[in-house]
Amino acid sequence: MSLAVRNQIDVTVSLAGDAIAAVEILPRVRPPLGRLFAGKPAASLLNVLPRIFSLCAAAHQVAFLSAIEAARGETISLATRQHRIVMVVVERLAELLRDLFVGHFALDTTSAAAIRALMEGVSELLSSAEPSCGQVRREVTARVAIALAALGITNEDGAPRLGNPLALRVAALEEDALKPTSMQHSFLSVADDRDVIERLIVDDAESCRCPDLEGRIPETGAWARQMMRDQLTLGRSGPAERLKARIAEIVRLHDWLGPGAHVETAEDGIVESYRLGPGRGAAAVECARGRLYHAVELDRQGQMSRFEFLAPTEWNFHARGPLVRSLQGAVLAAKPQAQGAVRAMVGSFDPCVGFTLNFREIGDA
Numbered sequence: 068m069s070l071a072v073r074n075q076i077d078v079t080v081s082l083a084g085d086a087i088a089a090v091e092i093l094p095r096v097r098p099p100l101g102r103l104f105a106g107k108p109a110a111s112l113l114n115v116l117p118r119i120f121s122l123c124a125a126a127h128q129v130a131f132l133s134a135i136e137a138a139r140g141e142t143i144s145l146a147t148r149q150h151r152i153v154m155v156v157v158e159r160l161a162e163l164l165r166d167l168f169v170g171h172f173a174l175d176t177t178s179a180a181a182i183r184a185l186m187e188g189v190s191e192l193l194s195s196a197e198p199s200c201g202q203v204r205r206e207v208t209a210r211v212a213i214a215l216a217a218l219g220i221t222n223e224d225g226a227p228r229l230g231n232p233l234a235l236r237v238a239a240l241e242e243d244a245l246k247p248t249s250m251q252h253s254f255l256s257v258a259d260d261r262d263v264i265e266r267l268i269v270d271d272a273e274s275c276r277c278p279d280l281e282g283r284i285p286e287t288g289a290w291a292r293q294m295m296r297d298q299l300t301l302g303r304s305g306p307a308e309r310l311k312a313r314i315a316e317i318v319r320l321h322d323w324l325g326p327g328a329h330v331e332t333a334e335d336g337i338v339e340s341y342r343l344g345p346g347r348g349a350a351a352v353e354c355a356r357g358r359l360y361h362a363v364e365l366d367r368q369g370q371m372s373r374f375e376f377l378a379p380t381e382w383n384f385h386a387r388g389p390l391v392r393s394l395q396g397a398v399l400a401a402k403p404q405a406q407g408a409v410r411a412m413v414g415s416f417d418p419c420v421g422f423t424l425n426f427r428e429i430g431d432a
Contacts, residue, residue, distance in 0.1 A: 076384050076422040078413055083429045085399045087409075090391045092384055095420050097276060104374040109135045109363070112371070122419050125158040126354035127376070130361035133340040137348025138365050149330040150197070152337055153204075155352055156328065160320045161189045162355035163289065163313050166417055167233075178232055181217035188214055192324070208325040215321065223318045225293075225311030233314070240307035245408035248396040252304065252389075254295050255287040255358050255382060257336030257351065264341055264349040267362040267375045275377050277385065286389035287357025287379045288417065289313045304393065306408070306415040346372075356380065356417050383416045390416050 077093040098119060104112055109131075116131060117124040129151045136143060168182060188211040195204040215221065219228035227233040255263075262280055278284070285291075290304070290312040323332065340350040349362040357379025364373035383389050393412060399405030410424050 074420045076380070076418055076420060077425070078384075078390075078422055079425045079427065080394065080409055081427055081429055082399070087394050087397045087399070088429055090394045092386050092388075092391065094276065094381070094384060094386075100376065101374050104371045107371050108369070109365070109371055123158060123162060123354045123356070123359065125154040126352045126359050127361070129155055129338060130350045130352045130359055130376070131363075133338060133350035133352075134348045134361040134363045135365075137340040137342040137350065138346055138363050139348070139369075140342060145330065148338070149328070152330055152333050153324070153328050155337060155354065156320055156324060156333075157192050157195075159353075159355045160317060160324070161193055163317050163320075164189055166313065166355075167317075178218055181214050185211060185214035185218070204328070205325060208321060211321060212325070215317070220314055220317060223315050223322070225313075225315035225318075227314060237307050237310055240305065240310060240411055242404070242408075244400050244404040245305070245412065246398045246400055247305065247393055250304075250392045252294070253283055253285040254291040255285040255379075256295055257339060257358075259285070259358075260336075260339060260341065260349075260351045260360075263360055263377065264343070264351075264362055267360060267377060268343060268347060268349065268364070268373075275375050276381065278377055278381055284382060284385045284388040287382050289316045289355070291357065292316065292353070306411040309415040354379070356419055357382065378419055380418045380420065384418055384422075 074095055076095050079091040079093075080087055081089040081091070100119070113128060113131070116127050120127040133143075133151075164185060168186070188207055191207045192204065192211065194200075195207055219231035219233050221228060227237060259280060263278065266278070266280075267275060288309075290309045293312040293315060334353065336351070337353045338350070339352075340348065342348055343362075346365040346367075347363070349360065352359045352361075359379060360375075360377040362373075362375045363371065366372040385391070390413060394409065397409075399409075406426060409426075413422060413424055
């Protein structure tokens, strides 16, 4: 059976003079996993998940395993929990760094050696998530720290060292080519888990494709985590702020991995599981792009009878979600540069699939 999917998001920005009059999002078409997984033993699906979810594969595996264990009423050991949190953290660090390579360092030949060293280190980190590799992981994180410093990434405040290419990139993103209107921010957190899961397991598939918390469509991801964790005053929320939030998180995750990655100092809510009754379970995992949910239902023989998942992209690229609210009504200070600023804003929400961006004038036929 082939997967009927359209693995792309289409964003259309309608312009009325120098202002953004409307933002339309045509979401991706998700794979029909509930139908494909039905009737199969849960264990047989673990090897399939990395092929379906090429990004954040470890987070999906942890979410799936945790949901299955909750449905069965099983309790995991502290060592298993620590191993899974390390897997999620290492993968999140790798994904955040990948975004830097692709989005901000792709054309920077001056940083090629540091980027190569960092990529090699991240690859080794991904291989060192096993509990027996603690010493190796500490050695690799020390090398990664050197590569990060060479790129100007040293402080948890998210501000790269002045004068280096990343600092220049942040400064370019801070230019006011796009002037957004003030908006109300809302962030997805562990406190929302029960409400989200209730809709996943009770409502139809629409909740997975177009989630809604009684009209509230919160943002999720690195910037949202920073705002909630540090209780920051809401100010600017453009691509520069979101990039700095990612840089700050890279430093913080790296610092946690270095000393030994102890579970008691791990981020609150990074991996949570919920038993919903006999044969029903769910889990939430805080991955690079935000909060990921899996919900499962098992039949009396322990086979899969239902599987639902909700990725961060469905919140951030919702038709009434954070990206739309960030762009709607914004003024383009200088159209040629501002169109690039709009693209930077879309990219700063980091969808887990590719996107197209189109502009049209309201008067177009």
